[in-house]
Amino acid sequence: MEEIRTAKYLVRGDIQLDKADTYEDLGASEKKLKKELEDIRKDLGEFQDTLYAHGKYGVLVCLQGMDTAGKDSLIREVFKDFNVRGVVVHSFKVPTSLELKHDYLWRHYIALPERGKFAVFNRTHYENVLVTKVHPEYILGENLPGIESVDHIDGAFWEKRYQEINAFEEHVAKNGTIIFKFFLHLSKEEQRQRLLRRIELKQKNWKFSPGDLKERKLWDAYQKCYEEALSKTSEDHAPWFVIPADNKEAARVIVASIMLEALKKYKDIEEPELDDEIKANLETFKQELEKET
Structure with missing residues (x-):
């Protein structure tokens, strides 16, 4: 299996998604990939035990992606070997x-992880600069001072939100949250195939929504x-990684x-x-307990 180079997926500066890979197999079969994940998630589970005992850090894992990108199944498989009390998933x-x-x-602030635990955000605070930017009318529901119509939602508004999000993450990172x-x-084609499977497979019908096609x-x-x-x-305190998801x-x-690797x-x-x-x-304590038999 190919070595995983973290820097390959790390976002530094401007990124063009149409030039970023959507497929990766790491030079390994599906069986070998599953075995590799089993080994890694066991180590992650052991780390979480130590994290809990140490009690000074929490870990926040943020997952974003288009519909059908695989967020739910990734959470299920990656965190399978965790103590169930050691990880909390929030689907916003x-x-x-x-x-x-x-x-x-x-x-989002009130859902941050306790020290010693992992929290996973399945969709995150970034929805506030993604969905709301595609549908700026949603911002009106926030009832913000000075925002009376979508005409008031300009480039400066979004720049301010990016700054607020950066400040939010910097604050929680400085207070012991690893982000x-x-x-x-x-890829758009892979999403099409996954949406078709949701329609064709009866057990996946519940996942399908006509709204997926509109988006x-x-x-x-x-x-x-x-x-x-x-x-x-x-x-640096809250890096983005672009992960090929096909x-x-x-x-x-x-x-x-x-x-x-980071932990x-x-x-x-x-x-x-x-x-x-x-x-x-x-x-002495051991002998006291052994006497009870």
Whole structure:
């Protein structure tokens, strides 16, 4: 199997998605990719145990992508070996009436991971510069001061949002949250095939929505918005990675590998030492328990 080079997927500066790969097989069969993922996710699960014991960092994993990009199945497969109490998944839908009474980052802030845990955002705070940019009328539902019509939503408005998102991520990173952001880069043809499977396979019918076809017609607009968002918000403390998503097995291995490689660099994350007094009396405690038999 080919070596996974993190830098290949890292966004640095402006990106053109039409020049980025959507397919990767890493020179390995599906069986070998699945085995590789099993090994990596076991290591990730062990790391999470140590992260919990250490108790000073949390990990935020952000997943974005067009419909059918494979976010749900990636979450299921990559985090399969985690203690279920160690990872929390948040799937952000259309904002509720309560959420709309707060600023657009509020619902994401309160979902950030506790120290010692992973949180996965299945769709993220970036929806606020993606869906809302393609459909600026949605912004009117936020009832913002000075925004009375879509005519008031100009380039300066979006620049301000990018700055706010960068500041939000910088703040949480400085307070112990390790941030990963993955864009699952799907080709338009692969999306067509996956939508067809949702229609043709009865067990997948529930996933299909006519709205998917309406959004598909706006493919080019979404790609442009993704390019701008990725280019303007990939920072050292919160980097974006563009992951080829046409091959789900390879995409999962790449995402898991990038996380494990980065997390291993945190040499200060280790299980705490027992108190000296407790350590000195471990044999006494052991004998006390053995006497109970």
